[in-house]
Amino acid sequence: MTLNSNGIFKEKRRVSSRVEEVPPSGIRRFFDLASEMKGVISLGVGEPDFVTPWNIREACVHSLEQGYTMYTPNSGLPELREEIAKYFSKRFNLDYDPNCEVLVTVGASEAIDLALRALVEPGDEVLIPEPCFVSYKPCTIFAGGTPVTLSTTAQSGFKIKPEDIITKITPKTKILLLSYPCNPTGASYSYQELLELAGVVEKYDLLVISDEIYSELTYDGFKHYSFASLPNMKERTIVHNGFSKAFAMTGWRIGFAAGNENIISAMTKIHQYSIMCAPIMGQKAAVEALRNGLPAMNEMVAEYEKRKRLIVSGLRDMGLSCIDPQGAFYVFPSIKETGLTSEEFAEMLLREEKVAVVPGTAFGECGEGHVRCSYAASTGNIIEALNRMRRLLGRLNPKVMSL
Amino acid sequence: MIDQARMEILELLEKGKSLSPKHIAMMLGKEEAEVRKIIKELKEEKIILKHKTIIDWEKAGRETVEAVIDVRVSPQRDVGFDVVASKIYRFPEVKSVYLMSGTYDLSVVVEGKNMKDVALFVAEKLATIENVLSTTTHFRLKKYKEDGIFFTGENEDNRMVVSP
Ligand SMILES: Cc1ncc(COP(=O)(O)O)c(C=O)c1O
Numbered sequence: 001m002t003l004n005s006n007g008i009f010k011e012k013r014r015v016s017s018r019v020e021e022v023p024p025s026g027i028r029r030f031f032d033l034a035s036e037m038k039g040v041i042s043l044g045v046g047e048p049d050f051v052t053p054w055n056i057r058e059a060c061v062h063s064l065e066q067g068y069t070m071y072t073p074n075s076g077l078p079e080l081r082e083e084i085a086k087y088f089s090k091r092f093n094l095d096y097d098p099n100c101e102v103l104v105t106v107g108a109s110e111a112i113d114l115a116l117r118a119l120v121e122p123g124d125e126v127l128i129p130e131p132c133f134v135s136y137k138p139c140t141i142f143a144g145g146t147p148v149t150l151s152t153t154a155q156s157g158f159k160i161k162p163e164d165i166i167t168k169i170t171p172k173t174k175i176l177l178l179s180y181p182c183n184p185t186g187a188s189y190s191y192q193e194l195l196e197l198a199g200v201v202e203k204y205d206l207l208v209i210s211d212e213i214y215s216e217l218t219y220d221g222f223k224h225y226s227f228a229s230l231p232n233m234k235e236r237t238i239v240h241n242g243f244s245k246a247f248a249m250t251g252w253r254i255g256f257a258a259g260n261e262n263i264i265s266a267m268t269k270i271h272q273y274s275i276m277c278a279p280i281m282g283q284k285a286a287v288e289a290l291r292n293g294l295p296a297m298n299e300m301v302a303e304y305e306k307r308k309r310l311i312v313s314g315l316r317d318m319g320l321s322c323i324d325p326q327g328a329f330y331v332f333p334s335i336k337e338t339g340l341t342s343e344e345f346a347e348m349l350l351r352e353e354k355v356a357v358v359p360g361t362a363f364g365e366c367g368e369g370h371v372r373c374s375y376a377a378s379t380g381n382i383i384e385a386l387n388r389m390r391r392l393l394g395r396l397n398p399k400v401m402s403l
Numbered sequence: 404m405i406d407q408a409r410m411e412i413l414e415l416l417e418k419g420k421s422l423s424p425k426h427i428a429m430m431l432g433k434e435e436a437e438v439r440k441i442i443k444e445l446k447e448e449k450i451i452l453k454h455k456t457i458i459d460w461e462k463a464g465r466e467t468v469e470a471v472i473d474v475r476v477s478p479q480r481d482v483g484f485d486v487v488a489s490k491i492y493r494f495p496e497v498k499s500v501y502l503m504s505g506t507y508d509l510s511v512v513v514e515g516k517n518m519k520d521v522a523l524f525v526a527e528k529l530a531t532i533e534n535v536l537s538t539t540t541h542f543r544l545k546k547y548k549e550d551g552i553f554f555t556g557e558n559e560d561n562r563m564v565v566s567p
Contacts, residue, residue: 031563031564031565034565035564040564042564042565045562045565047566049560049562134567135567306415306430309429309431310426310429314429356565362567379419379422379426380421383426
């Protein structure tokens, strides 16, 4: 029997077991801890530190002045879907019909949830490489599916290989939920690596939910290829992307999905009944982002790239091994040297040095031994956070300081 | 030809108030010694002139006034406006001087303790310089943005401290 904290639901179980069995996000506890403290430097933030570029904000203000305060078509403003289709074509050489193969959603979050709900039959297995974004497993469970973890490690650069998929295949395997560049590891796949994965996907007739929300944030010349752009993959891939990361537009809640007409129309059906449409203000701003926001985006990417180099060499300098990420705005150093668990280390760092990071285990069990540091923070804060981390490591292990 | 490394270093120095050569080297993927050498050269070539801190003096409690003065000048043979400009910019009261296109010639920024202070400086020092034809003084009333920095508190970080 389940008790609600205020004791109202004593008699009957009200909340479905499917929902109740999903544990709350591991990030929540650190949020609560960090929020109570003063003077915290946060490397724990999963969103850009930039404010949305002014021309994009201004486009929204203008649309409000013009009286755009109504519903839009379920699948999104036609001009936005047009711009999204053009973007896919220009950036990834992918042609989608804006009328039936593109859906505008409330963030990529909604799009991922829709795809799972539209595709998963009860008991279907969804392959999820970990560490990964926190929503994949819960959303799979909410949709009635069974998440199957593909664990990755630092040795493999936090990437899956075809064998990892093959060993987990069962008759119920239906979907591979891939995300690259990855939150929390920053890992991404080269064209060759993607081709190999595509081979297995085709062989076992899988569908791919590809979360490419960080596709624009890649560094040091690394090029992002959309999974749908690989040979024979377009029909079996639903690409997810959005404005949150590339255009610093997290609060606007605008994302999108593109793929096969039947799947998009199934997703649209759920979206139509549960959400109706994404907010028009955000959609108007998103149109401006795609039309005129690319220079501002490029400036932000150049800035992230410098910070990434700073934080990677800073962490390595203090003796923490850390893979040089290909994209996103996270590094995922190993803290195994300290002998502490991820949770212990993150909590100690927060309490003793007032630096917030997220324990790797919040993104899957195989994240143990690592912490996620976000470099969506000012250079000054990154430098100060690195100093504080070094100080803590020095106390934990005097040898580290002499490195 | 524009030297990429020099440009990148200059941009970082202009933006990041207290970046050490070591941190710049980390950010650009270069050796610290190389960055030090380039910065030294940039200083020797007088490309890097000075480091400046942007201060909201009003918030700090110091009351000063600032005026922008449009100055019309009759240019001189061979030297144009340069000699008059140099006579103006040598006064310590003068913060900056620009040669302008349009209806006047020099734009002069003057700082003083109060309006009277500035007005006296204009009347006694500026207007009396040879070849200065006229002056128009505009007092600055409020500062919204300077060198890319908002003076209105909008630079704050309003994000949640930890998020997925
Ligand atoms: C991998 C990944 N996918 C999706 C999202 C959610 O993005 P949106 O704001 O578009 O819902 C995030 C946000 O942190 C993310 O990291």
